[in-house]
Amino acid sequence: xxxxxxxxxxLTHENGCEIATLDAPDSPEPFRFxxxxxxxxxxxxxxxxxxxxxxxxxxxxxxxxxxxxxDPAAPCNTYIVAQGVADDPVALARYASRAV
Amino acid sequence: xxxxxxxxxPEDVLLxxxxxxxAALFDEVSQTxxxxxxxxxxxxxxxxxxxxxLGPTALGQGVAIPHGRIAGLRVAHASxxxxxxxxxxxxxxxxxxxxxIILLIPERATDTHLGILADVSGxxxxxRFRDALHVCADPYAVLxxxxxxxxxxx
Numbered sequence: 001x002x003x004x005x006x007x008x009x010x011l012t013h014e015n016g017c018e019i020a021t022l023d024a025p026d027s028p029e030p031f032r033f034x035x036x037x038x039x040x041x042x043x044x045x046x047x048x049x050x051x052x053x054x055x056x057x058x059x060x061x062x063x064x065x066x067x068x069x070x071d072p073a074a075p076c077n078t079y080i081v082a083q084g085v086a087d088d089p090v091a092l093a094r095y096a097s098r099a100v
Numbered sequence: 101x102x103x104x105x106x107x108x109x110p111e112d113v114l115l116x117x118x119x120x121x122x123a124a125l126f127d128e129v130s131q132t133x134x135x136x137x138x139x140x141x142x143x144x145x146x147x148x149x150x151x152x153x154l155g156p157t158a159l160g161q162g163v164a165i166p167h168g169r170i171a172g173l174r175v176a177h178a179s180x181x182x183x184x185x186x187x188x189x190x191x192x193x194x195x196x197x198x199x200x201i202i203l204l205i206p207e208r209a210t211d212t213h214l215g216i217l218a219d220v221s222g223x224x225x226x227x228r229f230r231d232a233l234h235v236c237a238d239p240y241a242v243l244x245x246x247x248x249x250x251x252x253x254x
Contacts, residue, residue, distance in 0.1 A: 006210065023210035031101070031211075031218040034225045041159045041192070042221035046214065048155050049167070073154045 007055045008047070009092025012062030019043060020089035022097050028090045035062070044070050057081050057096035102215040104178055104201065104223070105246040111136040112179040113239035119183050122152075122197075126166070129179050129202050137177050139204060143170060148202065156190030158197055163224045164189050165217065167203035176212050177204040180242055182234075199224065199233065223249060 007022040016035040020028050033039040040062070047054065047070045054076040058067045060083055067078045079096055086092050114132065119125045130144040147168025151157065158164040179202040186196035201220050205213045223229050229249055236242045 019214060021210050021214070023208065029101070029211055029215075031214045032222075033218050034222050036221075036225040038159050038161060038163065038225045039221045042165065042217050045155075045157050045159065045165060046217055049151050049157075071155065 004052050005055055006050055006052045007093050007097040008057070009086075009089040009094070009096060010043070010056065010058045010060075010063040010066060011086070011089045011092060012058075012060030012066075017043060017060075017062060017066075018089040020093045022093045028093060030089045040066060048072050050074055053077075055079075055096040055099060057086075057092040059083055059086055059092060101218075102176075102212055103219040103246075103250070104216055105219075105243070107176055107178045107216070108180060108243060108246060109136070110239040110243060112177070113242045114179060114181040115237070115239065115242070117181060117183045119187070120185075122166075122187055122189055123149075125181055125183060125187065125200065126202075129181055129200075132179060133177060133204060137204075139170060139173065139177065144168065144204060147204070158189045158191035159221070159224070160191050160193040160195065161224065161227075161230065162186060162191075162195050162198040163201070163230070164191070164197040164199070165201045165203065165220060167205060167213070169207050170204050171207050173204060173206040176206065176209060176216065178202065178216065180246075199230065 011018045017033045018030045020030045056078045059081040130141040133139045133144045134141040157166045181200040186198040189197040
């Protein structure tokens, strides 16, 4: 993974949305956002403001919608992972990093 | 996990601001950041403007989260700013913004950024929190609400 790239895993389910990045690769931490329009828009604002190349791995309908809704400032590659294959945003972020 | 209450100080809470534009609000917040945290005013204003140029940071329901990455910053800083009259800010729901959470984030502090954003979106998603916040008349009441709401809601 190049230091300039940001690898992100996003997982959505009925209770909300979880996101993790590999910016601190030794101790990636998942963050939970509410399953509300405000939770979704907060993540959109976060992702759209990144100036580094984005590598996203998403799982869940909401996560896919989010990935397609953003208009990031930097190049963005998105991988769609079937639900059930990964149930952890950190694992998704690691999956995204394998492509970098 | 870091929360907005961890970094918000009484000096960071600006209520009843007499401003008529987001630029004027950013200018006042920039002055506050320089005075209390030593972050150069011009650097704050430039970082916030640079981020807004990529697209609005309004979340709807009268809430916005302007933020900027600041080179050389050691810790994150936040401000809660409430203009006397809500300001247009490009929200998708068309509502003007009454609650601004302004964040200054160190350049490589993505988890800090996400932690604060997760906390803020969790709080402001709850209309009871927004209503309670609007009743707060001074910075200490605002801080007390931010600190107590999670416990009370749990």
